[in-house]
Amino acid sequence: SFMNKYILNYSLRYDGSSRFSIDERWKWFPAFGVTWKISHEAFMENLNFLSRLNLRFNWGRSGNQDLIPLNTPVFTQYVYAGDLATYQFGDDISSVRPASFDLNLKWEKKTSMNFGIDYGFFKERIYGDINIYKNTTVDLMHYIPVDAGTNLTNTIMTNFGSIENKGAEISIELIPLINDDFKWEFGYNFAYNINKITELISDDSYNLIINTGSISGGVGNTIQVHSLDYPAYSFYSYYQYYDQNGEPIEGLYVDKNQDGEINYYDRYALHKPHPDMFMGISSRFNYKKLEFSFSGRINIGNYLYNNVESNTSIYNHIYHSNGYLSNILENPSVTFENPQYLSSHFIQNASFFRMDHITLAYIFKNVVKNKINLKVYTTAQNLLLITKYNGTDPEIPGGIDKGLYPHPRLFLVGFRINFQ
Numbered sequence: 072s073f074m075n076k077y078i079l080n081y082s083l084r085y086d087g088s089s090r091f092s093i094d095e096r097w098k099w100f101p102a103f104g105v106t107w108k109i110s111h112e113a114f115m116e117n118l119n120f121l122s123r124l125n126l127r128f129n130w131g132r133s134g135n136q137d138l139i140p141l142n143t144p145v146f147t148q149y150v151y152a153g154d155l156a157t158y159q160f161g162d163d164i165s166s167v168r169p170a171s172f173d174l175n176l177k178w179e180k181k182t183s184m185n186f187g188i189d190y191g192f193f194k195e196r197i198y199g200d201i202n203i204y205k206n207t208t209v210d211l212m213h214y215i216p217v218d219a220g221t222n223l224t225n226t227i228m229t230n231f232g233s234i235e236n237k238g239a240e241i242s243i244e245l246i247p248l249i250n251d252d253f254k255w256e257f258g259y260n261f262a263y264n265i266n267k268i269t270e271l272i273s274d275d276s277y278n279l280i281i282n283t284g285s286i287s288g289g290v291g292n293t294i295q296v297h298s299l300d301y302p303a304y305s306f307y308s309y310y311q312y313y314d315q316n317g318e319p320i321e322g323l324y325v326d327k328n329q330d331g332e333i334n335y336y337d338r339y340a341l342h343k344p345h346p347d348m349f350m351g352i353s354s355r356f357n358y359k360k361l362e363f364s365f366s367g368r369i370n371i372g373n374y375l376y377n378n379v380e381s382n383t384s385i386y387n388h389i390y391h392s393n394g395y396l397s398n399i400l401e402n403p404s405v406t407f408e409n410p411q412y413l414s415s416h417f418i419q420n421a422s423f424f425r426m427d428h429i430t431l432a433y434i435f436k437n438v439v440k441n442k443i444n445l446k447v448y449t450t451a452q453n454l455l456l457i458t459k460y461n462g463t464d465p466e467i468p469g470g471i472d473k474g475l476y477p478h479p480r481l482f483l484v485g486f487r488i489n490f491q
Contacts, residue, residue, distance in 0.1 A: 307338050
């Protein structure tokens with residue numbers, strides 16, 4: 072730090088992991104940042120409304136090895152096949168098979184750049200920050216398909232490509248009113264992100280893609296894909312045709328390559344599970360001993376594959392002879408005669424607004440001979456959800472709705488005692 076105006080930070084890590092081979096085990100990971108406190112400069116002294124103005128630039132590189140499911144994925148291992156492969160010798164005995172391994176597996180490396188502004192006005196009655204960032208991750212680790220029979224699962228954990236995230240984040244905190252009895256605080260944040268795969272290693276010479284995102288229904292069906300110049304985990308489906316009434320026409324899809332038949336190469340990379348924009352709001356009111364607060368979130372541009380609906384919107388299930396539950400159609404938006412698991416109709420807009428909590432509290436001070444402060448409160452969590460999504464909850468990790476139990480709505484009443 073120089074003159075409390077110019078600040079330089081620097082760090083250097085040398086990390087090693089026995090999960091990699093000797094040649095790839097140890098890596099250097101540097102990082103640095105610079106900050107200029109502009110509001111401390113002499114030429115800013117006359118701007119009385121400005122309480123803080125900083126410019127920041129940060130650059131850093133980090134490594135990741137936590138995605139690896141096995142402790143030693145670069146060495147030969149044998150694992151029990153379990154129910155996948157048994158032979159009869161008295162009781163069923165599981166066979167032992169070689170597990171997949173990659174001698175050349177490397178650290179997943181992330182490089183981050185960030186340019187930011189910290190600001191404050193009117194003695195911090197208004198303050199916040201603005202950030203523009205770009206994050207690049209190389210040598211991404213993921214399971215990719217290998218030739219059938221190569222190992223137990225026909226997949227291997229390896230480095231398959233690079234991905235880029237860039238965008239902007241803005242936050243603002245306001246104190247519109249404040250006096251001896253009353254204080255009102257309000258917060259808002261906004262984030263916009265663009266995600267794109269910039270490099271991909273794949274054996275598929277036609278589309279250079281890696282299939283992922285297993286779904287329930289059929290055998291070996293997947294609904295997501297890693298594809299060059301597309302967002303990671305993009306949904307990969309047939310593009311559904313609709314009739315004049317807006318109803319999907321069963322089995323009728325766009326012939327992408329116009330070869331007269333619908334097959335794997337007619338699938339489109341459509342939408343993604345991660346939002347383009349994220350917003351959050353929060354507010355807090357204090358009036359003497361009374362407190363009131365709330366917070367909520369908005370996600371825009373995220374989609375889900377409704378695997379529950381794709382499994383239960385089938386008329387042929389009515390004639391199923393085994394099991395009562397398989398006959399249930401759970402109020403689907405459409406009913407097909409036969410399964411249409413790869414229809415784009417089931418990739419649904421999951422943008423939402425969720426009110427995370429609302430809390431009302433009252434503080435009793437100096438009770439019981441001035442020895443106790445008592446706070447009584449009531450809270451409602453997940454009180455409001457607004458979304459167009461047809462399923463039970465639009466907020467599901469991974470982007471595939473297989474029937475995850477939805478976020479519950481909770482009502483709480485409690486108290487807190489502080490002994491003086």
